[in-house]
Amino acid sequence: MSPTERLLAGPPLDGRAEPLASHRARLGELPTVPAAEMIAALEATGMLGRGGAGFPVGRKWRAIAEGSGRGTPVVVANGAEGEPESAKDRVLMAHRPHLVVDGALLAARTLGADRVELYVGREHSAAVQAVRAAVDERPAADRALLHVVEAPLGYVAGESTAVVHYVNAKDARPLATPPRMSERGVRNRPTLVQNVESLAQAALIARNGPDWFRERGRGANRGTALVTIAGPVRHEGVAEIDLGTPLAELVELAGGLTGTPQAVLIGGYFGTWARIEDAWDLPLEPESLKAAGLTFGCGLVRLLDARSCGVDYSARIMDFLAAGSAMQCGPCKYGLADLAGASGRVAAFGAKATDLIDIDRWTGLVTGRGACRHPDGAAQQMGTAMAVFADDFASHAARGRCLAEGISMGGRR
Amino acid sequence: MSREPRLTIDWIACNGYGVCEAAAPDLIVLDDWGYPILPDGPIPPDLVPQARRAVNDCPMLALAWEGDGAPGGGRLGRLGGRR
Ligand SMILES: Cc1cc2nc3c(=O)[nH]c(=O)nc-3n(C[C@H](O)[C@H](O)[C@H](O)COP(=O)(O)O)c2cc1C
Ligand code: SF4
Ligand code: SF4
Numbered sequence: 245m246s247p248t249e250r251l252l253a254g255p256p257l258d259g260r261a262e263p264l265a266s267h268r269a270r271l272g273e274l275p276t277v278p279a280a281e282m283i284a285a286l287e288a289t290g291m292l293g294r295g296g297a298g299f300p301v302g303r304k305w306r307a308i309a310e311g312s313g314r315g316t317p318v319v320v321a322n323g324a325e326g327e328p329e330s331a332k333d334r335v336l337m338a339h340r341p342h343l344v345v346d347g348a349l350l351a352a353r354t355l356g357a358d359r360v361e362l363y364v365g366r367e368h369s370a371a372v373q374a375v376r377a378a379v380d381e382r383p384a385a386d387r388a389l390l391h392v393v394e395a396p397l398g399y400v401a402g403e404s405t406a407v408v409h410y411v412n413a414k415d416a417r418p419l420a421t422p423p424r425m426s427e428r429g430v431r432n433r434p435t436l437v438q439n440v441e442s443l444a445q446a447a448l449i450a451r452n453g454p455d456w457f458r459e460r461g462r463g464a465n466r467g468t469a470l471v472t473i474a475g476p477v478r479h480e481g482v483a484e485i486d487l488g489t490p491l492a493e494l495v496e497l498a499g500g501l502t503g504t505p506q507a508v509l510i511g512g513y514f515g516t517w518a519r520i521e522d523a524w525d526l527p528l529e530p531e532s533l534k535a536a537g538l539t540f541g542c543g544l545v546r547l548l549d550a551r552s553c554g555v556d557y558s559a560r561i562m563d564f565l566a567a568g569s570a571m572q573c574g575p576c577k578y579g580l581a582d583l584a585g586a587s588g589r590v591a592a593f594g595a596k597a598t599d600l601i602d603i604d605r606w607t608g609l610v611t612g613r614g615a616c617r618h619p620d621g622a623a624q625q626m627g628t629a630m631a632v633f634a635d636d637f638a639s640h641a642a643r644g645r646c647l648a649e650g651i652s653m654g655g656r657r
Numbered sequence: 658m659s660r661e662p663r664l665t666i667d668w669i670a671c672n673g674y675g676v677c678e679a680a681a682p683d684l685i686v687l688d689d690w691g692y693p694i695l696p697d698g699p700i701p702p703d704l705v706p707q708a709r710r711a712v713n714d715c716p717m718l719a720l721a722w723e724g725d726g727a728p729g730g731g732r733l734g735r736l737g738g739r740r
Contacts, residue, residue, distance in 0.1 A: 420669045573668035578690035609688055615668045 249484045250460070250468050251444050257339050257482075261374035264381040267342040274346045277450050282354045283309060286446060288454035291467055295322055295402070295439030296512060296542045297617075298530050301446065304426070304436065308355050313427030313434030317357040320411065320430065321348040323364040323371060323440040324395040324402030327512045328564070330544045332470035333440050335482040337364060337371035340444065341378035345390065347443025350450050351436055352389055359389060361411050361430065365402075366394035399513070399568035403616045404437040406570070417570040418616035441470050462488030463529035469540075471528065475547025476503030488529040494545060506550040506648075507632050511541020513561050514621020517554070517628040520547070539624070553648040555636045558629030559587035565622040576619040579610035583626055595641040603630060660724035661699035664708055670719035680714040681707035699724070 254270055255262055277285070287302030308317055321344060325333040337344055348360045362379070364372050372394060379390045393411055395401050401416040408429045410416040429435025445467065449457050458466040469487050471494065474480050478499025485494055491508065495501060505520045510528075516538040518526075526532060530540040548557055566580035583606050586599040607623040607630070614620070630637055636647045664684075673691040684704045685693045700708045709728040712720045722728060 420667045574671060574673045574690055574692040575668070575688065578692075579688075582689070606689070609694075613668060613692070 250448055251336060251340060251343060251441070251470060252482075252484045254340070257335065259338070259370065261339060261341050261370075261377060264342055264378070267340075271343075271448075271451060274350060274447060275450055277350075277354070279309060279354045279356075282350070282450060285449055285454045289449055289457045289467060290465060291442070291445060291449075291457070292465060292530055292540075293439055294441040294445070294469065294543065296327075296514065298540060301438070301442050304438070305351065305354060307424075307426040308434045308436050311424075311426045311434055313424075315431070315433035316359075317352075317355045317434040317436065318359045318361065318430040319348055319351045319355065319357045320361045320363055320407055320435060320437045321440050321443050322402060322404070322407055322437055323362065323368070323375070324407065325365050325368060325542075326395075326397075326399040326402045326568075327542055327544060329474050329546055330472045330512060330542050332472050332482045332543055334365070334368040334371045336441055336444060336470060337368065338374045341371075341374040342381075343444040343447050344375065344440045345378050345382065345386075346447035346450075347438075347440070347445070349386060349389070350447055351438060351443060355434075355436060357389075357436070359430070360391065362390060362392045363395050363407055363411065364392065365397075367397055398570075399565065400570045400616065400618055403618065405616060407437055408435060417572055418618075420615050460486045461529070462486055463527045464531035465529050469528075469543055471543040471545055473498045473545045473547070475508075475545075476501055476505055476549045477547065478502055485528065488527040488532065490525050490527055491545065492524050494528060495547075503549040503551070505547040506552075507548045507554055509544065509546040509548065509625070511539040512544045512621075513565060514618075514625055515539050515541040515544060516624060517558070517632040519632055551648055553591070553636065553646050554629060554633035555587070555640050555646070556591040558626060558633065559584070559591040561629075562587045562622065562626050565618070565625070569618060570616075573614040573619075575610045575613040579606055579613075580619060580622050582606060583610070583622070587626065590637060590640045593640060593644040593646075600630075600637060600641050662705060662708070662722060662724040662726050663699050664695050664712070665721045665723055666693065666695060667717075667719045667721070670717045672717050672719075674716070676714050676716055677711040677720055681711040684708055685711060693720075 283305050291301045292298040323333050323337050352360050396416045403418050405419040406416045409419050411430050425435045461467050468484050472482050508523045509517050533540050563584040566584035569576045569580050571577045586603050589595050607627040610619040611623045639645050639647050675687050677693050678685045678687050684707050
């Protein structure tokens with residue numbers, strides 16, 4: 245692994261959580277930083293949230309510190325990671341639980357919160373265990389703040405209003421959010437919902453300052469980030485990279501190619517597809533990706549081998565996301581199901597004459613028409629797949645023939 | 658300060674029976690699944706009466722008015738709408 249790791253520095257990632265003694269010996273105690281200074285430091289880093297939406301972390305903390313919400317704030321560390329191919333949050337929590345706990349405590353101290361909910365996906369059993377053990381290792385004063393909540397299964401369970409709803413009422417469906425969560429969230433109090441990686445980064449920023457954070461990274465948005473690389477590379481899994489590292493370099497870091505990728509899905513199942521030749525030299529960094537019409541999302545980098553079918557892959561994702569709808573909002577419930585149906589028929593060579601046109605139309609029609617952004621993400625994945633795999637979709641629909649199967653390795657690049 | 662009137666919708670509350678389309682046929686069309694497609698921008702002045710009717714007629718109180726000229730009617734459950 246790279247010698248430049250920050251979050252993942254320390255003992256090897258061998259499945260064992262770093263104990264508190266080792267964490268303290270390596271990084272020292274979490275320093276006491278005055279609230280105004282801490283928020284200014286976060287703003288100075290320019291760090292964007294790492295849960296997918298990419299909202300500036302400093303601005304979020306400031307909104308709560310200066311907001312008009314009533315009551316003592318609550319901090320929620322979001323470790324749901326419902327994204328099936330992403331592993332960065334579960335790997336972080338399972339191996340560096342104290343960094344996540346430090347980050348959550350830092351947020352609580354900075355915002356004056358008296359409750360921290362550590363919301364960990366229950367399917368990530370190593371992470372659940374590690375976080376529970378880390379809480380037990382903490383002094384009583386900290387333990388009094390820390391509450392571990394096992395997040396239920398489901399893609400939408402990690403959406404921020406679903407998180408608050410579950411913590412409040414054991415119902416992980418998103419809310420229609422009349423008030424902002426920075427004003428009324430958990431127990432109707434001002435609530436910070438922050439991804440576990442974002443919090444772990446904050447714990448290092450408290451120790452080392454914003455200039456140190458910005459020493460790393462090559463693009464507009466700086467620092468390091470956890471990414472998950474999947475597909476035809478020697479070492480699939482989680483890596484910590486400088487933001488702005490080109491995809492080609494990440495592939496090298498992952499031991500090089502073991503196949504011939506034709507395309508890449510960046511950002512998660514609600515992310516964006518790109519042709520491999522368009523993405524190969526792109527800096528993995530939110531601003532640069534945005535300029536290219538792509539999204540950094542949760543840091544998933546999913547290469548698709550030339551022998552695999554992009555139509556089939558994107559249709560399966562669509563099916564997964566349709567099933568993952570919380571079924572509360574019409575366009576999401578029925579629109580995603582119809583998108584899954586149509587793309588599934590195209591993938592299985594049973595397309596109706598209208599399917600391609602309908603997929604195109606429906607991706608536009610579901611966008612922005614739900615209580616949460618689940619349909620937007622699903623449409624983004626489907627829409628970019630239709631563009632990147634345009635020939636494949638057309639061949640599947642019109643000729644009942646898959647282009648991927650007909651292509652010899654290396655024929656695509 | 659005046660604010661141009663807009664319609665917002667609570668998607669969780671909306672039942673998709675399309676009462677709003679009947680009330681405001683020149684403003685609201687229904688999508689493939691029967692759910693209303695609202696105008697993107699502010700409500701054009703000549704369609705304000707239709708928009709008011711849609712808000713008042715919505716059985717789920719899913720439609721809300723943002724900006725000036727909110728309908729009275731007494732049935733408006735959510736002042737100001739989502740967000
Ligand atoms: C459908 C959906 C699923 C999401 N799942 C997660 C998740 O599993 N973990 C996460 O941290 N954020 C998830 N998010 C993003 C959260 O809503 C929220 O933006 C995030 O937790 C805030 O933390 P951050 O600003 O540090 O990224 C999801 C969003 C949507 C729309
Ligand atoms: S948009 Fe979809 S996932 Fe989000 S709340 Fe509505 S039904 Fe649930
Ligand atoms: S009248 Fe109300 S509940 Fe019915 S479709 Fe229109 S917005 Fe939805």
